[in-house]
Amino acid sequence: MEYRQRGGYRDYQGYGQRNYRNNYRRNDYYNNNDQPPPQVKPKPRVEIDESDPNWKEKLSVPKKDTRQQTDDVTNTKGSDFETFSLSRRLLMGIFELGFEKPSPVQEEAIPLVLMGKSLLARAKNGTGKTGAFAIPTLQRVDPNDQNIQVLVLLPTRELALQTAKVYKDLSKHLNLEIVTSTGGTELKDDIIRLRRAVQIVIGTPGRLQDLANQGILKIQQCKMIVLDEADKLLSPDFLPAVETLLDFMPEDRQLLLFSATFPSAIKSFKERWIPDCKILNLMDELTLKGVSQYYAFVDEGQKVHCLYALLRKLQINQCIIFCNSVNRVELLSRKITRLGFPTYYIHGQMGQKHRNRIFHNFREGECRFLVCTDIFTRGIDIRNLNVVINFDFPRSANTYLHRIGRSGRFGHLGLAVNFITNEDRINLCKIETELNTEIMAIPAKIDTSLYT
Numbered sequence: 001m002e003y004r005q006r007g008g009y010r011d012y013q014g015y016g017q018r019n020y021r022n023n024y025r026r027n028d029y030y031n032n033n034d035q036p037p038p039q040v041k042p043k044p045r046v047e048i049d050e051s052d053p054n055w056k057e058k059l060s061v062p063k064k065d066t067r068q069q070t071d072d073v074t075n076t077k078g079s080d081f082e083t084f085s086l087s088r089r090l091l092m093g094i095f096e097l098g099f100e101k102p103s104p105v106q107e108e109a110i111p112l113v114l115m116g117k118s119l120l121a122r123a124k125n126g127t128g129k130t131g132a133f134a135i136p137t138l139q140r141v142d143p144n145d146q147n148i149q150v151l152v153l154l155p156t157r158e159l160a161l162q163t164a165k166v167y168k169d170l171s172k173h174l175n176l177e178i179v180t181s182t183g184g185t186e187l188k189d190d191i192i193r194l195r196r197a198v199q200i201v202i203g204t205p206g207r208l209q210d211l212a213n214q215g216i217l218k219i220q221q222c223k224m225i226v227l228d229e230a231d232k233l234l235s236p237d238f239l240p241a242v243e244t245l246l247d248f249m250p251e252d253r254q255l256l257l258f259s260a261t262f263p264s265a266i267k268s269f270k271e272r273w274i275p276d277c278k279i280l281n282l283m284d285e286l287t288l289k290g291v292s293q294y295y296a297f298v299d300e301g302q303k304v305h306c307l308y309a310l311l312r313k314l315q316i317n318q319c320i321i322f323c324n325s326v327n328r329v330e331l332l333s334r335k336i337t338r339l340g341f342p343t344y345y346i347h348g349q350m351g352q353k354h355r356n357r358i359f360h361n362f363r364e365g366e367c368r369f370l371v372c373t374d375i376f377t378r379g380i381d382i383r384n385l386n387v388v389i390n391f392d393f394p395r396s397a398n399t400y401l402h403r404i405g406r407s408g409r410f411g412h413l414g415l416a417v418n419f420i421t422n423e424d425r426i427n428l429c430k431i432e433t434e435l436n437t438e439i440m441a442i443p444a445k446i447d448t449s450l451y452t
């Protein structure tokens with residue numbers, strides 16, 4: 001996907017107004033939570049000749065990604081997706097998504113999930129965790145069973161939409177009903193959607209808890225539950241809702257926890273809910289091999305000037321700039337837009353429709369720069385994003401890891417630049433030590449082959 005430059009665009013809101021309507025109608029994914037409630041009618045079956053011996057040649061596979069990849073994703077035992085005895089219809093979805101071979105976490109997790117094991121899996125950002133749970137859970141769904149069979153929980157609405165899109169793409173030939181249900185949308189629309197025979201529900205815990213308490217989300221028969229970004233879902237903000245949902249489910253359900261970071265607090269949850277689970281840890285080292293990390297010492301008052309210089313110098317496909325507060329996000333976005341770099345911003349205090357619109361348009365490459373708070377640190381997958389700038393340095397090693405993991409997706413190269421003020425110095429050392437990684441002083445010129 002190429003970045004599409006829009007001449008004359010100065011203000012993201014005006015821009016959004018002009019282009020909103022077209023995108024709104026064109027794209028199902030983005031529309032998911034904004035569209036009027038759908039008619040309750042069965043989906044037409046996708047016709048496909050499963051028995052055709054040349055089925056693979058007839059797939060519409062995306063153009064091959066020839067960019068360099070690190071062994072974060074290539075260091076496998078050599079399995080193929082066919083090794084896992086997946087249905088041909090599911091294999092079609094996998095290949096049409098452009099997945100040729102499983103990544104290390106997929107190779108390890110898929111057989112365990114297929115065997116019905118509960119799992120606690122830790123793997124680096126961008127190494128294919130979504131496929132690692134989506135593929136085997138889809139394989140285990142019975143399309144003739146009208147009950148909800150898989151529940152997938154995510155900590156943010158954007159992430160729920162993104163994950164639902166992966167499920168829908170993978171199951172393109174499977175004829176399953178998948179519903180996304182998140183806060184910030186009309187409850188009654190979800191109620192109408194859940195009246196149908198639905199096999200998979202993907203959403204955020206608060207909304208799903210409401211629906212379960214009202215008896216609308218019926219998960220008494222649901223045997224698989226996934227917690228993606230599990231450590232966040234087990235934080236005090238989400239844990240009560242997650243546990244309520246688990247209480248509704250059968251005792252012998254399969255519980256799958258995926259994340260790049262697992263604090264020690266997860267131990268008590270594991271002991272209570274999945275004492276005998278399998279544990280996968282694919283993080284001998286913590287940071288991504290493909291992401292070069294630099295710091296620049298700056299005074300607070302120089303930050304905008306330094307950012308401007310960087311934006312002019314670097315070869316950016318798409319870039320996320322992180323700030324530590326909502327106010328700073330809005331201010332910075334305006335400043336750099338005025339300096340000639342049209343910029344979107346996103347933070348948790350924006351309305352959901354607005355957030356969806358910005359997320360969708362950024363993802364589509366409509367704008368190159370996005371300023372945001374940590375709402376965007378987790379899971380968000382934007383293929384073209386090659387630069388992350390910490391305008392404000394994060395406070396914890398986990399946040400740092402999730403932020404820089406927005407670049408270097410699926411073993412590709414990326415760049416992370418950190419602005420460090422006097423107060424951040426100690427934190428910089430702490431994070432370097434905790435992650436056992438080296439953040440280097442920024443050189444006068446950064447070799448573009450490191451991140452393009």
Ligand code: ADP
Pocket residue numbers: 098099100101102103106123124125126127128129130131379381383409410
């Ligand atoms: P994580 O959840 O570990 O952060 P994702 O599941 O979002 O990572 O995957 C990161 C990117 O890698 C996505 O764009 C996804 O489409 C791509 N991807 C995942 N698995 C494969 C695969 N087996 N082959 C090629 N690309 C893949």
